[in-house]
Amino acid sequence: MRILVTNDDGIFSPGLWALAEAASQFGEVVVAAPDTEQSATGHAITIAHPVRAYPHASPLQNPYFPAYRVRGTPADCVALGLHLFGPVDLVLSGVNLGSNLGxxxxxSGTVAAAKQGYLFGLPAAAFSLALNGENPDFQALRPWLLRTLETLLRLERPFLVNVNFPPRPKGLLWTRQSVRTYEGVVVPGADPMGRPFYWFAAKPVRQAEEGTDRWAVEQGFVSATPLRLDLTDETRLQPTLAHD
Structure with missing residues (x-):
């Protein structure tokens, strides 16, 4: 099995190499990741200028992973990685330094990279770690990375799964995406020259529901959420068709 590993935190993120090392227990790993952090870029792709890639020396020597540092988005990295390395059997994205829940x-650029692999017909998964102000401990997380990868590889293919780890997991749950209303917050400020700036933030108006990804992580469980690309609201579509 050939596995393409990418992320949105950038080629120098320790989470990327922790995932690559864990994935190497299941197959041959190649890496294509952004040269700078691309968090919250979503599924952006580069079309206005060429995308460049440079060979990158893996910080891990045993095992050693062929790698490219890509001047582009996470989705670019997957598309270009498939071109540079040839066919792969699995796309993995992460481990993101921070959650991707609800x-x-x-x-999420992390999830978008996995979606890009899935768009090519490949099984794909995104991995994120809820830090809660703590420093990441990828050595402690490694057994859960391996256990989760084993679980995913037993699924019917192709699949698209979003995985989130709490800092100290106590189990794994299959969950649905948390959907809740947020109150938008704009926090104004001023720079040293007196020019105004604004921080955008949001706070939830209710707690996460039981059985959702956010609830699971808050309870200390690894959350695995199967995703799909079809966003059609079937409940609204059917009545609309009936009246046409």
């Missing part, structure tokens, strides 16, 4: 899936 509404965060919409703008």
């Amino acid at each position: 509404h965060e899936i919409w703008h």
